[in-house]
Amino acid sequence: MAGLIMILISAMFFPGMILRTKSIASGRKGPGIFQPLRDAGVLVRKGSVFSTTTGLITQIAPVISLASVICAALVVPFGHQEALIHFEGDFIFFAYILALGRFFMIIAALDTGSAFEGMGASREAFFSMLIEPAFFILMATFSMFTGLVSFSDIFSHFFITGNHYVLIFSIIGFYLFIQTALIENSRLPVDDPKTHLELTMIHEVMILDYSGLDKALIHITTWLKFAVYGSLMYNVIVPAGWNIFLQIGLFIAVQALFAIIVGFLESFRARNKMNKNPKFILTISAIALIAFAVILILNLNLNP
Amino acid sequence: MIHSLCYSNIFILLRAQFKIGDYPAMNIALFFIVLILSFALFLVPKILKHSTALFVLAAGILITTGWSFEVLLGRSGELRLETVVPLIGKTVTLVVDSLSAFFILVVNITLLVGLIYASGYLKPYYQSKNALRFSIHYFSYLWLYFSMVLVLITRDGLSFLIVWEIMALSSFMLVIFDAEDTSIMKTGISYLIQMHVGMFFLMFAFLILEHETGEMSFDALGGYFRDHSNLLLFILFFIGFGIKAGFIPLHTWLPQAHPAAPSHVSGVMSGVMIKMGIYGIMRVLLFVSHDLMQIGILILIVSLVSGLLGVMMAIVQHDLKRLLAYHSIENIGIIGIGIGLGVIGLATGNNALSILGFSGGLLHVLNHSLFKSLLFFSAGSVYTSIHTRNIEKMGGLMKRMPYTSVLFLIGSLAICGLPPFNGFISEYIIYLGMFRDLPVTGMHQSILVLGSIVGLSLIGGLAVFCFTKAFGIAFLGEPRSQHSSSAVEVGKVMIFPQLFSVALIILIGVASPWFVRPVFEIVSSGFGIEGMSGVAESTIPGLSKISLISGVFIMLVLALSLYRQFHLKSVKVSRGPTWGCGYTAPDPKQQYTSTSFAYNYNHLAKPVIGTKKMMPEIMEEEIFPEERSFSSASDDVFQKVIIDKPAFLVSSLLKKIAVMQTGKVQHYILYAFIFMLIVLLLTWLNII
Numbered sequence: 001m002a003g004l005i006m007i008l009i010s011a012m013f014f015p016g017m018i019l020r021t022k023s024i025a026s027g028r029k030g031p032g033i034f035q036p037l038r039d040a041g042v043l044v045r046k047g048s049v050f051s052t053t054t055g056l057i058t059q060i061a062p063v064i065s066l067a068s069v070i071c072a073a074l075v076v077p078f079g080h081q082e083a084l085i086h087f088e089g090d091f092i093f094f095a096y097i098l099a100l101g102r103f104f105m106i107i108a109a110l111d112t113g114s115a116f117e118g119m120g121a122s123r124e125a126f127f128s129m130l131i132e133p134a135f136f137i138l139m140a141t142f143s144m145f146t147g148l149v150s151f152s153d154i155f156s157h158f159f160i161t162g163n164h165y166v167l168i169f170s171i172i173g174f175y176l177f178i179q180t181a182l183i184e185n186s187r188l189p190v191d192d193p194k195t196h197l198e199l200t201m202i203h204e205v206m207i208l209d210y211s212g213l214d215k216a217l218i219h220i221t222t223w224l225k226f227a228v229y230g231s232l233m234y235n236v237i238v239p240a241g242w243n244i245f246l247q248i249g250l251f252i253a254v255q256a257l258f259a260i261i262v263g264f265l266e267s268f269r270a271r272n273k274m275n276k277n278p279k280f281i282l283t284i285s286a287i288a289l290i291a292f293a294v295i296l297i298l299n300l301n302l303n304p
Numbered sequence: 305m306i307h308s309l310c311y312s313n314i315f316i317l318l319r320a321q322f323k324i325g326d327y328p329a330m331n332i333a334l335f336f337i338v339l340i341l342s343f344a345l346f347l348v349p350k351i352l353k354h355s356t357a358l359f360v361l362a363a364g365i366l367i368t369t370g371w372s373f374e375v376l377l378g379r380s381g382e383l384r385l386e387t388v389v390p391l392i393g394k395t396v397t398l399v400v401d402s403l404s405a406f407f408i409l410v411v412n413i414t415l416l417v418g419l420i421y422a423s424g425y426l427k428p429y430y431q432s433k434n435a436l437r438f439s440i441h442y443f444s445y446l447w448l449y450f451s452m453v454l455v456l457i458t459r460d461g462l463s464f465l466i467v468w469e470i471m472a473l474s475s476f477m478l479v480i481f482d483a484e485d486t487s488i489m490k491t492g493i494s495y496l497i498q499m500h501v502g503m504f505f506l507m508f509a510f511l512i513l514e515h516e517t518g519e520m521s522f523d524a525l526g527g528y529f530r531d532h533s534n535l536l537l538f539i540l541f542f543i544g545f546g547i548k549a550g551f552i553p554l555h556t557w558l559p560q561a562h563p564a565a566p567s568h569v570s571g572v573m574s575g576v577m578i579k580m581g582i583y584g585i586m587r588v589l590l591f592v593s594h595d596l597m598q599i600g601i602l603i604l605i606v607s608l609v610s611g612l613l614g615v616m617m618a619i620v621q622h623d624l625k626r627l628l629a630y631h632s633i634e635n636i637g638i639i640g641i642g643i644g645l646g647v648i649g650l651a652t653g654n655n656a657l658s659i660l661g662f663s664g665g666l667l668h669v670l671n672h673s674l675f676k677s678l679l680f681f682s683a684g685s686v687y688t689s690i691h692t693r694n695i696e697k698m699g700g701l702m703k704r705m706p707y708t709s710v711l712f713l714i715g716s717l718a719i720c721g722l723p724p725f726n727g728f729i730s731e732y733i734i735y736l737g738m739f740r741d742l743p744v745t746g747m748h749q750s751i752l753v754l755g756s757i758v759g760l761s762l763i764g765g766l767a768v769f770c771f772t773k774a775f776g777i778a779f780l781g782e783p784r785s786q787h788s789s790s791a792v793e794v795g796k797v798m799i800f801p802q803l804f805s806v807a808l809i810i811l812i813g814v815a816s817p818w819f820v821r822p823v824f825e826i827v828s829s830g831f832g833i834e835g836m837s838g839v840a841e842s843t844i845p846g847l848s849k850i851s852l853i854s855g856v857f858i859m860l861v862l863a864l865s866l867y868r869q870f871h872l873k874s875v876k877v878s879r880g881p882t883w884g885c886g887y888t889a890p891d892p893k894q895q896y897t898s899t900s901f902a903y904n905y906n907h908l909a910k911p912v913i914g915t916k917k918m919m920p921e922i923m924e925e926e927i928f929p930e931e932r933s934f935s936s937a938s939d940d941v942f943q944k945v946i947i948d949k950p951a952f953l954v955s956s957l958l959k960k961i962a963v964m965q966t967g968k969v970q971h972y973i974l975y976a977f978i979f980m981l982i983v984l985l986l987t988w989l990n991i992i
Contacts, residue, residue: 052885053782055702056710060861063868067860085853087846089736093723093853096731096764098723101735103768110776110896112882113699118776118896125772126904129765136761140742140754146908147743149736198885208883213871217864278908285758292754300747 003078003231006248010255011220011227013035017256021263036223048212053113061108062210062217068101070222076231077152079240079247086152091139094151097133098184101221102128109206116198120205123274127190127202130281131183137288138176144295145169151235159239165298172291173236178261178282181229185222187262190280192271209297214266226262229253331367332385332398338364342446342870350435354423357442361419361449365412368453372405372412376822381829385457396463402826403590404456407583410670411456413808414575414677416451417801421681422568424798425688429482437481444477448572455580461510461520468506471580472499475573477628479565493562498557502547506584509540511843522936534595541588542602549581551640552610554943555633559617562629563693567684574632575677579669582639586662589647590831596651604644604752608759611637613912619902620913620938623693624683627774628676631719634763635672639665641756642734646831647905649741652749655835660737660843662827667731667820671812675718677807682712685794686778690787695898696775701784704791707799708777711806716771718809721764725853726812732850733820735760736843773901782892814854816847843935899936913938 015035016217023030069172077083083090102124107297108127109121130260143149145166148156159166183190185205238247272280341360348356375383383400400408411955422445426438451471458464478501480492517528528537547554558578562570585603592599614633623626642665649657685708686701687693702709718725738753738760745753783789793799812819821840828836884890906915915938922929964975986992 017468029462044871045875048872049878049880051881052879053700053882055780056706057702057780059868060865063864064861066855067864070860071857074853074856085849085856087849088842089732089739089846089847091547092739093728093850095761096721097726097857098722099720099764099768100717103717103720103722103772106768107776107780110772111702111780113781113892113895114884114890115894115896116883118781118901121772121776122896122901122904123899125769129762129769132761132765133758136757137754140739140757143739144742144750149739209527210873211870212877217868253444275907278904291823296747296750 001084002081003076004073004084005077006251007073007076007224007227007231010230010252011223014223014226014230014255014259015219017259018263018266021260022267025264025267032123036219040219043211043219045214046212048214051112051114051209054108054111054209057104057111058108058209058214061104061111062214062221064104065101066217066221066224068097069221069228071097073224073228073231075151076228076230077155077235078237079235079242079244080156080253082152082156086150088149090150090152095135098225099128099132102115105206105218112209114208116201116205117208119199120202123188123191123202124206127183127277127281130278131180131284133283133290134176135180137285137292138173141169141288141292141295142173144292144299151232155235156240158236160241163298165294169291170236170295172287174233176284176288176291177229177233177236178258181226181233181258182262182265183281183284184229187224188266188269188270190277194266195271197303200271226258227255230258233258327527327594331371332387335364335367336387338367339450342443342450345443345446346436346439350430350438350701353442353919354419354426355437357446358419358423361415361445364446364449364453365416368408369402369412371457372408375400375402375405376826380541396458396460398454398457400457400460403583403586405825406666407456407579407669408453408589410579410673411449411452411576413805414572414673415445415452417574417677417804418568418572418681420801421571421633421684422566424795425566425568425684427795428688440477441481444474445569445572448474448478448577452577452580452626456583459522461513461522464522465503465507465522468580469503471577472496474502475569475577476732477498478569478573479561481566481569482564488564488740491560492936493835495557495561498547502544502554505540505544505547509537509544512537512540522587522591525588526593526824529591530592534592535598538588538592538599539602544586545584545588546606547581549578549585549636549640550610550633551581551606551636551945551979552613552633555610556940556943556947558633559621559626559629559940559943562632562680563623563625567625567680567687570629571677571680571684574629574680575673578632578636579673582636582643582665582669584642586666586830589643592647596647600644600647600649600651602644603640603647604756607637607640607644608756609637609651610634610640611763612759612766615763615770616909616912617938617940619766619770619905619909620915622695622898624681624695624698624774625693627695627770628679628683629914631679631767631770632672632676635668635676635719636768638731638734638760638763639672641665641760642668642730642737645734645741645753645756649737650750650751650831650833652745654741654744656839656842657737657741658831658833659824659827659836659839660733660740661967662831663820663823664730664732664734664737666827667823668727670819671718671726671730673808674805674809674812675715675725678711678802678809679715679719681706681798681802682715685798686712686791688794689791689796690875692785692787697780697785698778698783699781699785699787699892699895700788701779701791704783704788705779707793711799711802712779713775714806714809716775718813719918720767720771722768723850723989724813724857726809726816729812729816729820729847729850731760731764732847736846769905773898777896777898777901781895784892784895784897808862814851814852814858817844820844820847885976912941914941 007256020033058067072094074084075094097249106121106125109117142154146154148154148157191202195201210218234251238250305505328854345353345356371383385398388395451467454467458467476492479495480489483489510520513524513528517524550558562574593694608619614630616638618630619626642661646658646661697776721727721731738757742750742751824840826834915936919934920932
């Protein structure tokens with residue numbers, strides 16, 4: 001329960017943190033931390049325009065996407081506090097329910113019949129397909145490391161396995177979760193949310209025809225997704241046994257750190273060339289594979 | 305509450321309802337009466353043919369379902385039906401064990417749905433085809449059903465080969481329903497030939513068995529495998545059954561036969577007939593006792609390759625039914641991954657991996673039969689309505705055929721393995737087996753298991769890519785051609801049976817413990833694996849949680865949708881054209897096509913799928929380029945190397961020999977004379 005509440009709270013601040021970081025990094029005064037929330041409020045109050053080409057799919061996609069991310073958040077634990085719903089293999093569910101949301105966003109883009117949105121849909125489908133193995137290799141590494149097969153069990157035992165190399169996996173996990181989150185949420189270096197040209201967008205171009213409440217829901221979905229991944233990062237980097245107040249503090253720190261990293265990346269890094277992206281994404285899987293190889297060799301040395 | 309749900313599973317409920325005594329003899333007699341009844345199809349008038357076929361099928365289903373429940377609910381675990389085959393006078397024992405019973409239920413569901421759907425699908429052909437054609441079609445359909453049931457319960461080798469052959473012949477007759485089209489006839493013959501190649505492998509395997517043990521029956525396999533090398537005979541069986549199942553590289557008949565056949569037939573063939581190959585492999589595996597590791601690795605690698613290449617080739621297809629056919633190969637791969645892991649579990653004594661692997665594979669057999677037949681049926685509805693299978697000519701069907709579109713969408717979500725649908729459950733069980741195995745196993749096996757995890761996750765991602773393309777391009781956007789702009793929804797008789805499949809798809813998705821526990825029981829009793837209850841204790845709670853979270857998901861979607869509807873009433877909602885980036889004269893042709901959707905992917909997957917572009921180059925001196933066309937196509941590399949090339953070599957060799965065939969009587973007399981001279985010469989030399 002605590003995990004879910006923490007995710008919901010941090011999701012509210014997350015986009016503002018990114019925005020502040022970017023403003024400060026580029027030397028602007030910039031909007032306040034609550035600006036994205038206010039923007040969402042404006043969107044909710046506004047009316048909606050639907051394309052005449054669209055139908056049912058456009059209407060239900062934002063709702064399904066949001067529901068899928070909330071359900072994914074339900075299986076993410078917070079330190080020793082087990083997730084609201086946890087079971088063996090819950091991370092498989094996590095990956096597949098997120099894929100369900102993505103499936104609907106992709107077909108919603110195709111529902112408009114726009115060439116731009118088709119382009120974005122194709123890229124989103126392609127890149128998210130390529131990142132899928134990285135997540136599963138990482139989870140395989142973790143379950144081999146701890147001998148357990150659910151988010152809650154893995155993270156509560158992560159630092160008490162007696163394995164001295166835990167920090168390696170902790171850092172690799174942190175790094176890979178950042179990269180996965182960036183690709184899942186279509187941020188730099190794979191996609192630039194602030195680009196002005198439809199031809200170079202991925203996620204933004206898919207939602208061109210959304211307005212009003214639906215667009216607000218899509219934004220909220222993105223924030224939640226960030227916070228969910230931030231929470232996973234927190235879980236691999238902070239031992240579960242620590243004092244609860246310290247944990248809450250550290251949770252906020254990790255989420256803030258994540259937002260600042262995203263902000264800095266977007267301030268100082270250029271977007272990849274579109275045809276370089278597959279290589280970039282596959283590299284992440286390769287790093288996950290290296291982590292797996294390390295744990296394999298370690299296990300072999302520990303119990304030959 | 306959830307825990308109590310899983311214990312009161314459907315079978316315990318049914319156990320109280322069904323009280324079936326011993327009636328094997330009467331039972332088998334009834335089944336033979338049904339077989340004979342099928343001939344009545346030739347006697348009834350054209351208008352009654354469908355109802356007659358439905359009646360006979362329903363009778364058959366009633367009897368065989370009775371057998372299945374008797375076995376699955378009864379304590380004995382097996383039903384023996386002894387019968388004397390008429391005309392031959394040989395006594396044959398038909399055995400229904402839990403594995404056969406499971407497959408019989410799968411066959412029954414799809415065949416029934418398919419036949420009801422057929423009455424709508426065949427309506428347009430009612431005028432153009434005569435009564436005999438309809439009789440033959442329905443007769444073949446019924447005999448495809450009978451032969452599949454008999455395949456599942458026949459243990460004697462010779463009888464098995466005979467019913468296996470009836471299955472191939474009846475499905476061949478079904479494929480060539482539209483035989484006026486020469487390309488369909490050609491495809492049908494190619495299908496028949498490839499089925500017989502498989503048949504030869506099976507025959508060869510059975511002959512080896514008879515030579516070594518003196519008995520030609522599945523039951524003799526146990527004895528053979530105890531004393532001989534297992535790998536070789538298993539490979540023979542695997543090739544024979546694998547051709548039917550469609551493992552790559554034995555799959556070449558699938559992408560041809562499925563588009564050629566009428567849609568209810570494709571649904572049945574892809575949904576259940578190819579599973580007979582899986583059944584055969586599992587039946588043989590029941591007896592294998594040595595070389596388990598090699599066999600497991602073989603199945604696993606072939607399945608991974610099938611799964612990955614199947615979906616990779618599916619993405620570049622433009623023919624909707626061909627795309628679905630390649631997806632059958634992918635799903636056979638997923639089933640095979642489960643079976644392969646199960647065998648590896650047997651080899652290493654890891655019972656949990658065995659049970660989860662085999663159960664995941666077996667459950668996926670049921671799941672695939674449901675969603676794949678649903679997809680073929682709804683694709684058939686589209687074909688009935690717009691008379692083309694080319695995705696590039698579709699578009700905008702969601703508005704014109706809303707029910708069919710939603711049915712196809714549900715099938716797509718299920719086949720991608722997304723929750724809360726049934727495909728997720730079987731893939732979850734296979735994943736769970738792998739993840740649980742990882743920490744407890746050695747280095748080589750971990751690498752294998754990790755490879756399977758990566759393979760399965762990539763298959764999932766690629767399937768999402770493929771079905772967002774298929775659904776998005778075919779059903780959404782604006783119509784891309786005259787065909788789809790004039791589409792109308794098909795009749796209720798075609799929609800209604802598909803709802804039955806949908807209900808089961810969702811039921812298995814949200815109430816999985818009811819279905820998984822019986823599958824665990826079938827696997828553990830069939831393969832004699834210990835520790836079933838332990839695996840069930842640790843897995844069923846997880847499945848209940850999945851049910852719970854699926855419920856939460858559905859409630860969330862409903863609540864959010866209601867809020868959204870309520871909210872939209874309070875603000876101004878208007879409609880306008882799609883954002884065109886300032887361009888004001890959009891045309892449906894400017895929409896993303898299926899080729900352009902797969903462009904990125906094509907770039908990466910080129911070595912595997914070999915897409916070719918056909919367009920004339922623009923020369924440097926061509927200042928004002930003329931109108932030109934562009935097309936791209938990809939062919940199946942395996943088809944080329946395994947079928948086309950050898951066939952070409954043989955036919956070119958035979959053509960050279962055909963020089964002798966001049967058509968002149970004088971030459972033929974000369975050949976006869978030369979032949980006699982040679983015989984004389986050889987006799988004189990005492991050679992013959």
